[in-house]
Amino acid sequence: MRRAVIAFTAFLGGLFFLLTSSTAAAWAEGEGLKGTLKHQSQPVNGVKISVVDEGGDAVGDDTTDAKGEWAIPVPKAGTYKVTLDQKTLPQGVALKFKDRATLTVQVYEGNQRTVLFAIAAGGGGGPGDAETATPPSESAQYWTRVAQLGFEGLSLGLIIALGAVGLSLIFGTTGLTNFAHGELLTLGAFTAFVFNTAMGLHLLIAAPLAVAVAAVFGYAQDRWFWGVLRRRKTGIISMMIVSIGLAMFLRYTLLFFFGGQGRSYEQYVAQQGIQLGPISATPKSLVAMAIEIAVLILIGLGLLYTRIGKATRAVADNPALAASSGINVDRVVRIVWAAGTATAALAGILLGTTQNLGYQMGLQVLLLMFAGVTLGGLGTAFGALVGSLIVGVFIQVSTLWIPPEMKTVGALVVLIIVLLIRPQGILGRRERIG
Amino acid sequence: MDWTLIISRAAEAGIGTETVIYALAAIGLNVHFGYTGLLNFGQAAFLAVGAYAIAVTVSTFGLPFFLGVAIGLALAIVLALLLGIPTLRLRADYLAIVTIAAAEIVRLVVRAVALRDTFGGTDGLQGFSDSFYSLNPYPAGQYELGSIIGFDHRTMWVLTVGWVLVAISCFLIYLLMKSPWGRVLKAIREDEDAVRSLGKNVFSYKMQSLMIGGVIGSLAGFIFALSRAAVQPDLFSTELTFYAYTVLILGGAARILGPVVGAAIFWALLVLITTGLEEAVRAGVITFITTNQVGAIRFMLVGLGLMLLLIFRPQGIFGDKREIALDAR
Secondary structure, rough: OOOOOEEEEEHHHHHHHEOOOOOOOOOOOEEEEEEEEEEOOOOOOOOOEEEEEEEOOOEEEEEEOOOOEEEEEEEOOOOEEEOOOOHHHHOOEEEEOOOOOOOEEEEOOOOOOOOOOOOOEEEOOOOOOOOOOOOOOOOHHHHHHHHHHHHHHHHHHHHHHHHHHHHHHHHHHOOOOOHHHHHHHEEEEEEHHHHHHHHHOOOHHHHHHHHHHHHHHHHHHHHHHHHHHHOOOHHHHHHHHHHHHHHHHHHHHHHHHHOOOOOOOOOOOOOEEEEEEEEOHHHHHHHHHHHHHHHHHHHHHHHHHHHHHHHHHHHHHOOHHHHHHHOHHHHHHHHHHHHHHHHHHHHHHHHHOOOEEEEOOHHHHHHHHHHHHHOOEEEEHHHHHHHHHHHHHHHHHHHHHHHHHHHHHHHHHHHHHHHHHHHOOOOOOOOOOO | OOHHHHHHHHHHHOHHHHHHHHHHHHHHHHHHHHOOOOOOOOHHHHHHHHHHHHHHHHHHHOOHHHHHHHHHHHHHHHHHHHHHHHHHOOOOHHHHHHHHHHHHHHHHHHHHHHHHHHHHHHHHOOOOOOHOOOOOOOOOOEEEEEOOEEEHHHHHHHHHHHHHHHHHHHHHHHHHHHHHHHHHHHHHOHHHHHHHHOOOHHHHHHHHHHHHHHHHHHHHHHHHHHHHOEEEEEHOHHHHHHHHHHHHHHHHHOHHHHHHHHHHHHHHHHHHHHHHHHHHHHOOOOOOOOOOOOHHHHHHHHHHHHHHHHHHHOOOOOHHHOOOOOOOO
């Protein structure tokens, strides 16, 4: 078994979690798939797991033993689908993510690939699980769910915020509503994916590399594309439609190269959840949230106290005045593009650790980013932050009352209602924007 | 490689159902974007409303077909009101964001499992087009137009109705834009404040424009649903809207026939390229891509085309650069 997670996270109040769990590696001859099913560190036995190859032909199956372990040898390296038979799970235990009963994994030459299924107490955990065995009390359970959903919403909101800050700053400094911003997330996630799988780098190395590549891409994008259009005096609406064309082009270029199926990183695919009071969370999501908070605080401090941050706010306020007081507007815009693309890439990578990578992942977040930005006030960085957090929490908590598949609808409806009541957003200045 | 197949597919696409659907969608957009300067990014929602109105009325509730058509037209007006009230007083980019969000709302609602009994979930609805095809005057059989184009009798009927609708819409837009009402719309596109200072109710004019364009969009939805004899929610994704934008800008915004010519050229070109690529792959001329990837190439080309058009020729083939609202805020 592989050496597993070292999680290190500094949470808002200064809470530190240090989790290490390592197990001795046990190598066997030939390729195979194996894993251990555990629930709250108790092995789960008698669960049937089967493997089929890419063509859908059965390769073999196994039942977890008293230690919760299973192993299925496969004939050669390749892609396999591992399915956990949910009916064989013992009473009171269920898959944490019901839609992830089948995982698609890649097995390399001579590799004993570990496949993990996240197990939760039957009914608890993710949204959409209704039945629970002998609840402690109705209201306590209700508040546990509220806490859990609020936590998940915060985690989603932070990812949205990371993307939305860049979107909002680009809008503030250039006036461009960038419909291709979602694709910047996807692009970042897939760049890390290439470093991670094709070049075999650990995700902890691949992710910063991808963010650096994204920063260069963002800079280049403004230097040789958007900047050129601005100098040609292309209208703001033209540029908006150009960004839609660019989004479509980037999205389907990714489809062209990576195909339509979901991908995942080599590391941190599935993790055992840990219980923090009423909330169950995976270590990776805590680390991701810590990174997001740290980056957002850095951006906030940078905007408030550094020279370039002040210059950025000046340009966002009034480009002509900023230019006449000696600020190099083009340079500021380029830095904003580089930083915005880099944070978008980071958001994409972190999103990719919690869900499958797909060519549409950015598009799905784009509207939520717009909702967050509009809610907070177009063009204000801090407004985008607040708005995104509200949107994220709202989306998750609303699943208490509406079906989970409709949660995005709820957020978008709220966006429209906000425009009716307070079009300048929560933190926007009250001014005529008609 | 089968060149006859490639050419005939492209020629059929140039006058086929796709061209009719996108021509109608783009005529609606032309009223919004070309004449009034409204940035409606949710045209797909109007198509979805039209298509689902027929489908739900007939196959879910078993009511007559023409009632479905009437409901579709009425709902398009309601949708325009719902979109317009919060956004028409705001800046152009707000309208863009709200309309794209509304299109997604419509799509997510009709594909929801919870409403499966009404809208059919992701599978959509079928079996609503019988009374439409029972009116078909063409006897069953294959109809050859010229030597390379051929349609069956069902397609012929859809195309006849479709092109009649396109012609009526174009004529209607021609009359409207020649009228004083149309001149006010164009004035709003050029300078809203000037129009307001002349005592015109800009909000009301914009709302009327949104409604008319939306109703024409729902006509496109009718043809879309009837030509396939089925509706699925994911047909009405945001890509549909942006295809329609590409069609409109290619032909030339703020021109009566711009969307029609744009749609014909767009689909003929697109099908020519994709069928050509597919044939080339099948014949082994091109070996580095698979036929599955050709679908992605098609979207890449549209995206690239949209960008290049906007940058180098925003007026499209027939348009006038001075007449296009690209600098408004």
